[in-house]
Amino acid sequence: xxxxxxxxxxxxxxxxxxxxxxxxxxxxxxxxxxxxxxxxxxxxxxxxxxxxxxxxxxxxxxxxxxxxxxxxxxxxxxxxxxxxxxxxxxxxxxxxxxxxxxxxxxxxxxxxxx
Amino acid sequence: xxxxxxxxxxxxxxxxxxxxxxxxxxxxxxxxxxxxxxxxxxxxxxxxxxxxxxxxxxxxxxxxxxxxxxxxxxxxxxxxxxxxxxxxxxxxxxxxxxxxxxxxxxxxxxxxx
Numbered sequence: 001x002x003x004x005x006x007x008x009x010x011x012x013x014x015x016x017x018x019x020x021x022x023x024x025x026x027x028x029x030x031x032x033x034x035x036x037x038x039x040x041x042x043x044x045x046x047x048x049x050x051x052x053x054x055x056x057x058x059x060x061x062x063x064x065x066x067x068x069x070x071x072x073x074x075x076x077x078x079x080x081x082x083x084x085x086x087x088x089x090x091x092x093x094x095x096x097x098x099x100x101x102x103x104x105x106x107x108x109x110x111x112x113x114x
Numbered sequence: 115x116x117x118x119x120x121x122x123x124x125x126x127x128x129x130x131x132x133x134x135x136x137x138x139x140x141x142x143x144x145x146x147x148x149x150x151x152x153x154x155x156x157x158x159x160x161x162x163x164x165x166x167x168x169x170x171x172x173x174x175x176x177x178x179x180x181x182x183x184x185x186x187x188x189x190x191x192x193x194x195x196x197x198x199x200x201x202x203x204x205x206x207x208x209x210x211x212x213x214x215x216x217x218x219x220x221x222x223x224x225x226x227x
Contacts, residue, residue, distance in 0.1 A: 006157070034214060043203065043219045044158070093157045095215075101146055103207070103215050105157035 002028045002098045006106025013084055014114055021079045021109045023094030029074035030096035034103075035067075038091045047092075050077045084113040117141060118206050120218025127194055128226050135189045135221045137204035142185070144206040148215075149178065149189045152201045161202075162189070194225045 003026040013019050023033060031052045036044040048069050049057045056069035066088075068080040077096075081088055093108040119138045127133045137147075148163035164171045164178040164187065171178045175192040191198055204218040 004157075041201075041220075041222070044217050046214055049214060091155075095157075101207070101209055102160055102163065103148065103205070104160060105150075108155070108157040110155070 002104045004094065004096050004104045004106040006094050006109055008109060009107055010110045012112045012114065015085055016083055018080055018082045019084055019111060021092055023077045023106050025075045025096045028098050031074060033071060033077040033094055033096045035069060035079050036093045038093060081111065086113045089113045117216035118204060118218045120204050120221060122221060124222040126224045126226060129195060131194050133191050133194055133223055135202055136186065137218050138186045139206045143208055145209050146207045147187050148205050150203045152203065158203060196225045196227050199223055199225050
């Protein structure tokens, strides 16, 4: 299947700092990427839909000023957690749809805010 | 409202057994139904998917059964192995690549040696 690469896989930061997570589709172009948050032993919670060249669409309850999403090219979307706090600690996963409609996920990024 | 309902929440089977995970959906506009396998600390991996024009699809030891009239689909794992121990998610979506996927709540499968 298609490959979606996510980086970094783990990040630890101090409270109040910002963290950027990158998501790349390695072998296909993705006009749409999705960002999820997953709590332990829970399902995937959609945070936002990232569209290349336009503003992201955020799900209800997700703070767009805290979770900045940029989809600058057909192969790269970034999620920046601004002014991170301990409650932002979580597992963040990106995904992209291939041309056949399949959804491929990145490896996930574990964020720990101290 | 949960668009896709998944059961059971957890499942324990002996090696060689056939675990079955069930999902149900409401939106008849859904036309793509994948299953994902997730190991701890990793992103979900696409396992197998089906479209509503067929009632069954097999890939290796994994089989999806699809019942369009009942709006249900299920995953069967033949000859299960301890390495199949993972969390499985069903999902549903519409064909347009801009549409989001709706996920079930997940099933934690444990295969005992």
